[in-house]
Amino acid sequence: MTHLDPVLLARIQFAFTISFHIIFPAFTIGLASWLVVVEWRLLKTGNRIYEDIYRMWVKIFAVTFGMGVVSGVVMSYQFGTNWSVFADRVGNVIGPLLGFEVLTAFFLEASFLGIMLFGWNRVSPKMHFAATTIVAFGTLLSAFWILSANSWMQTPQGFRVGENGLLYPTNWIQIVFNPSFPYRFAHMTIAAYLTTAFVVGGIGAYYLWRKRHVKHARIMFGMAMLMAVFIAPLQPVIGDLHGLNTLEHQPAKVAAMEGLWETETGAALKLFGWPDQEEERTKYALEIPKLSSLILTHDLNGEVKGLKEWPKDERPPVAWVFWSFRVMVGIGILMVLTGIFAAVLFWRKKLFDTRWFQYWCMALTPSGFVAVLAGWFVTEIGRQPYVAYGVLRTTDSVSPVIGPQVALSLLAFIIVYTFVFGAGSYYILRLIQKGPGTREKDYGAHGQDKPPLFTDLAADQGGKSV
Amino acid sequence: MFDFSAYIDLPLIWFGLISTAIFLYVVLDGFDLGVGILFPFAPSDTCRDRMMKSIAPFWDGNETWLVLGGGGLFAAFPLAYAVIMPALYVPVIIMLLGLVFRGVAFEFRFKASGKSRILWDYAFHFGSLAAAFMQGMFLGAFVQGISVEGRSFSGGAFDWLTAFSTMTGLALVCGYILMGATWLIMKTDGETQLWARKCAGYITVFVALFMGLVSLCMPFLNENVKALWFSLPNFFYLLPMPLLSIVFVILLWHDIHAQKEIRPFFLSIGLFILNYIGLGISLWPWIVPFEITIWQAAAAPESQSLMLVGTVIMLPLVLAYTGYCYYVFRGKSSHETTY
Numbered sequence: 001m002t003h004l005d006p007v008l009l010a011r012i013q014f015a016f017t018i019s020f021h022i023i024f025p026a027f028t029i030g031l032a033s034w035l036v037v038v039e040w041r042l043l044k045t046g047n048r049i050y051e052d053i054y055r056m057w058v059k060i061f062a063v064t065f066g067m068g069v070v071s072g073v074v075m076s077y078q079f080g081t082n083w084s085v086f087a088d089r090v091g092n093v094i095g096p097l098l099g100f101e102v103l104t105a106f107f108l109e110a111s112f113l114g115i116m117l118f119g120w121n122r123v124s125p126k127m128h129f130a131a132t133t134i135v136a137f138g139t140l141l142s143a144f145w146i147l148s149a150n151s152w153m154q155t156p157q158g159f160r161v162g163e164n165g166l167l168y169p170t171n172w173i174q175i176v177f178n179p180s181f182p183y184r185f186a187h188m189t190i191a192a193y194l195t196t197a198f199v200v201g202g203i204g205a206y207y208l209w210r211k212r213h214v215k216h217a218r219i220m221f222g223m224a225m226l227m228a229v230f231i232a233p234l235q236p237v238i239g240d241l242h243g244l245n246t247l248e249h250q251p252a253k254v255a256a257m258e259g260l261w262e263t264e265t266g267a268a269l270k271l272f273g274w275p276d277q278e279e280e281r282t283k284y285a286l287e288i289p290k291l292s293s294l295i296l297t298h299d300l301n302g303e304v305k306g307l308k309e310w311p312k313d314e315r316p317p318v319a320w321v322f323w324s325f326r327v328m329v330g331i332g333i334l335m336v337l338t339g340i341f342a343a344v345l346f347w348r349k350k351l352f353d354t355r356w357f358q359y360w361c362m363a364l365t366p367s368g369f370v371a372v373l374a375g376w377f378v379t380e381i382g383r384q385p386y387v388a389y390g391v392l393r394t395t396d397s398v399s400p401v402i403g404p405q406v407a408l409s410l411l412a413f414i415i416v417y418t419f420v421f422g423a424g425s426y427y428i429l430r431l432i433q434k435g436p437g438t439r440e441k442d443y444g445a446h447g448q449d450k451p452p453l454f455t456d457l458a459a460d461q462g463g464k465s466v
Numbered sequence: 467m468f469d470f471s472a473y474i475d476l477p478l479i480w481f482g483l484i485s486t487a488i489f490l491y492v493v494l495d496g497f498d499l500g501v502g503i504l505f506p507f508a509p510s511d512t513c514r515d516r517m518m519k520s521i522a523p524f525w526d527g528n529e530t531w532l533v534l535g536g537g538g539l540f541a542a543f544p545l546a547y548a549v550i551m552p553a554l555y556v557p558v559i560i561m562l563l564g565l566v567f568r569g570v571a572f573e574f575r576f577k578a579s580g581k582s583r584i585l586w587d588y589a590f591h592f593g594s595l596a597a598a599f600m601q602g603m604f605l606g607a608f609v610q611g612i613s614v615e616g617r618s619f620s621g622g623a624f625d626w627l628t629a630f631s632t633m634t635g636l637a638l639v640c641g642y643i644l645m646g647a648t649w650l651i652m653k654t655d656g657e658t659q660l661w662a663r664k665c666a667g668y669i670t671v672f673v674a675l676f677m678g679l680v681s682l683c684m685p686f687l688n689e690n691v692k693a694l695w696f697s698l699p700n701f702f703y704l705l706p707m708p709l710l711s712i713v714f715v716i717l718l719w720h721d722i723h724a725q726k727e728i729r730p731f732f733l734s735i736g737l738f739i740l741n742y743i744g745l746g747i748s749l750w751p752w753i754v755p756f757e758i759t760i761w762q763a764a765a766a767p768e769s770q771s772l773m774l775v776g777t778v779i780m781l782p783l784v785l786a787y788t789g790y791c792y793y794v795f796r797g798k799s800s801h802e803t804t805y
Contacts, residue, residue: 063573069526070569074562076536080551081558087551088617091544092766096773099541102534103780110530111784111791114523122794168766399552400618409559416563420570427577 007398009406010082013413015380017074019373020417024068026372029143029189030196031061032136034223039129049215052436056216057200059431062117067424069110071417076102082406083387086397090167090388093159093175094149101145109138140189147188151181153388154379155249167391179249183242184379190235191375194335195368197227202365203432205358216436218352221361225351228339235332240295246382247296250389252314253382255307256321258292259285267292267304272326275318280308282322316384324377331371334364470774471767477760480542480770481753483777487538489742491531492601493645493735498525500646502568502594503639504665506587513658514587520653520799522572527788529565541773545617546753546763552619553612554604554626561600568593595639602638606631609749610687614757630683637676641738643669648730651722653799659727666722666730674715677741681708684748688756691748704747711740 035054042050076098079087115123115131123131158174159167169175201224207217247254259275259282260267269292273285293302307315338361345351387394470476498521508514540547551558571590578586607626614620647669650662685692695704718733753760764770 059577063577066526066570066573069529070566073529073533073565073569076533076540077551077558077562079540080536080547081555084548084552084618087540088544088548091540091547092769095537095541095544095765096769096776098537099534099773100776100780102530102537103776103784106530106533107527107784107788110526111787113526114791115794118523119794166766169768169772172772399548399555400620405555405623409555412559412563416566420566423574424570427574430577 006403006406007395009403009410010398011394013082013406013410014078016410017071017078017413017417019376020421021068021071021075022372022376023369024064024071025139025143026192026195026369027199028061028065028068029139029192030194031057031064032132032139033193034196034200035061036129036133036136037223039132043125043129049219053216053219056431056434056436058117060428062113063424063428063431065109065113067421071421074413080399081409082399083397084399086387086392089165089392089397090153093152093156093167093169096169096172097145097149097152097176101142101149105138105142105145109135109142112138143189143192144185147185148176148178148181151184152176152178154178154184154383155180156388156391161391167388180242180245183238183245186238187235187242187375188372190231190238191368191372193227193231194235195372197224197231198335198338198361198364198368199366200224201228202362205361206365206432207435208352209355209358209362213435221352224361225339225342225346228335229343230339232332232335232339236336239329239332244296246379250383251305252307252310253316253321253379254296255305255309256316256318256382257325257378258296258304259318259322260292260304260306261308262306263303263309264306265293265303266290266301267296269295273322275322277315277318313385316382321378321382324374324381328371328374328378331367331374334367335371338364468771468775469767470771476767476770476774477543477764479774480764481751481760483781484535484538484542485742485746487531488535489739491528491535492742493738494524494528494531496598496642496738497521497645497649497731498528499568499594499598500642500644501649502590502646503598503643504646504650504662505594506591507665509657509661513661516654516658516799517650518572518575518590520650523791523795525569525572527791529569532565542765542770543753543760543763544765546758548617549612549614549619549754549758550608553621554607556623557600557603557607557626561597561604564593564596564600566593568597598639598642599635602635603627603631605638605745606634608755609634609684609745611756612754614754630687633676633683634680637673637680640669640672640676641734644673644734645731645738648718648722648734652728652731655798663722667719670715670719670722673737677711677715677737681744690756694748704744707740707744711737714740 035057038050038054038057041047042054112131112134115128116135119128119131152175155178157178158169158171160170162168200220204217204219204221204224207213208221243254243257255261256275258267259270259273261280261282266289268287268289270282270285270287273282275282290300293304294300296302296304307318341357341360342351345354345357351357383389385393385395387397501517501521505514505517508517536547539550567589571586571593575583575586575590603626606628610628610630612619612621613625644666647662647666651659651666654662685695694700714733714737718730718737721730721733749755751759751761753763765773
């Protein structure tokens with residue numbers, strides 16, 4: 001056990017816990033905003049189908065959010081337990097960003113979630129809607145701060161290094177709005193929205209295919225397809241801008257994404273291949289001439305820097321970055337295609353009853369999660385060997401803790417997360433299997449003969465009751 | 467760049483703010499951890515439903531104070547964070563895993579049925595117990611001091627495991643049970659309340675016992691602490707604190723048996739306040755006891771200044787809407803699923 005490399009173990013532990021964690025926010029950011037839309041439609045139309053949909057998905061939201069919270073608490077302590085040198089060196093700069101995340105976002109989400117889940121009969125419908133909106137706003141605010149902190153680690157600026165090696169802030173605006181932040185924030189928010197849209201759409205498709213809850217399913221599926229048609233095509237555009245920004249600030253990462261070793265003009269785009277770190281070339285590459293230069297420099301004969309420009313110990317693990325990037329882009333393309341198919345089918349008035357398209361959407365249900373993880377693999381592995389790019393190396397950031405502690409805690413995290421989040425996924429699947437209930441039945445089952453709040457409201461407003 | 471360090475003692479203010487955040491965490495999550503520890507011993511399943519319902523809207527917000535405690539320490543005193551976390555590595559991980567189990571139990575329990583429901587009942591219990599016990603052990607390990615070399619922790623993986631820290635662990639578990647039981651007296655009625663009263667009665671005895679024991683041990687752990695408490699005239703200035711603690715315990719004992727519903731909870735918070743202040747006085751001005759002071763560990767004045775502006779604006783808001791959420795769910799809680 002004493003021969004274990006603490007740096008590698010600490011990295012695996014961080015990668016494992018953060019990968020598990022990001023799945024939940026990626027879903028809840030989108031789900032919260034969507035629930036705002038659903039509740040707004042409910043208040044506007046008084047149509048109780050929206051209420052059924054809200055009640056079904058808010059349960060799924062609660063389970064996901066709970067798992068996000070507990071896996072997030074773990075993250076806030078990992079900087080200290082495993083990466084204490086990092087915490088000491090960059091604390092002056094990163095600390096306030098994380099502090100603001102807690103103060104502005106976490107409390108907001110956590111407090112109003114209570115009202116969102118349990119406040120139905122305790123606050124007015126408008127206040128309940130406000131609570132949902134506040135929770136959704138909180139998730140976005142939280143993303144704002146954490147992505148600002150992450151982006152600063154990718155493209156640090158606005159600081160000076162003191163004689164003791166500690167970093168001191170010199171300009172907060174430059175720190176918060178560092179060069180890669182706007183792109184990363186836009187890219188991640190849209191990714192979260194699309195992830196949710198494809199989950200909701202996939203489940204809507206499943207109900208349509210099984211001819212269950214058809215009225216509810218049409219709304220879920222229809223709304224999801226709106227996202228696929230209008231939002232999915234935005235992602236490649238923003239991704240491209242993000243990539244150009246990376247090319248400017250972290251060219252080694254882009255070279256790894258492209259699997260490009262030699263600096264070339266008119267560089268070819270490698271569709272597939274196997275980057276070999278030892279031999280310093282990409283084997284079995286399938287190439288499209290000049291396309292890489294065109295994408296990256298918007299010029300057929302533009303120059304793209306290859307990995308050999310950097311010494312060996314300044315290069316990221318190329319194969320991971322190369323392949324993760326292809327997985328992410330591949331799924332992005334499938335999502336855009338989904339939008340195109342949906343538009344065509346809608347135009348032909350066959351959107352809701354085309355069998356093959358229902359299978360297609362069901363198959364893509366988890367695609368957003370895979371794309372989000374792959375995207376984060378690209379950006380996080382691509383900035384190695386640095387933890388704060390060009391400022392602090394990963395190997396110099398780790399705590400003076402001994403290997404066995406990290407190894408055992410990693411093992412414990414793997415066992416506990418697998419068990420707990422496995423159970424969570426099982427309960428979510430059961431909720432999906434159960435589907436949206438109709439109000440009367442649910443209330444009868446609990447012995448409450450009082451009509452639900454929103455039914456009264458709908459009646460007051462002369463809304464249609466279905 | 468703004469920097470208030472010329473006008474005010476920033477580390478001192480931040481020490482006050484972080485201490486307050488940690489205290490709010492101890493009180494707020496304390497009662498819901500206490501409810502969790504009591505959980506499997508409740509007389510019926512209906513009782514358990516009510517117990518969980520009474521804290522379900524709040525636990526998430528309560529736990530956020532723990533994130534603020536960790537995040538705030540990182541932001542305001544990065545050196546202290548970088549030394550304390552590796553020193554408490556094992557108990558921190560156990561606490562976090564405990565919190566994972568109890569956190570998900572809130573959601574999973576109501577969705578599970580039959581045997582798997584019992585599984586989550588125990589996940590809730592043992593998760594809460596582990597978290598509470600570890601937090602008590604932090605306290606003991608912290609008070610006993612942490613070895614430091616340069617800017618890093620230099621001790622061993624199990625420095626935190628001592629007889630004293632085990633005792634503070636048990637003490638905090640009892641303290642949390644007291645808060646949990648008095649919370650249930652306030653938020654429930656009938657069978658659950660009756661049972662909670664019985665629990666609160668028993669546990670008050672243990673809490674009083676542990677408070678005495680820990681207080682007696684403290685001066686013998688460190689000469690500074692001894693000098694502080696047992697020198698004249700300090701002794702007389704500080705005398706009201708132990709006396710007030712005794713008064714609170716007697717009042718608490720009386721209230722629990724006199725069918726009072728609300729005051730026991732606030733009396734148990736009062737006991738926590740007294741102990742916390744006593745601890746603060748003993749350890750002042752160390753943030754890593756007997757090695758690093760709050761001024762040595764402080765973040766750059768620019769960082770503390772920026773955070774202070776944000777906190778002055780945000781903290782009152784946070785407290786206001788937290789208060790609002792407690793207000794929305796005021797009164798007795800029922801056992802029915804409402805969402």
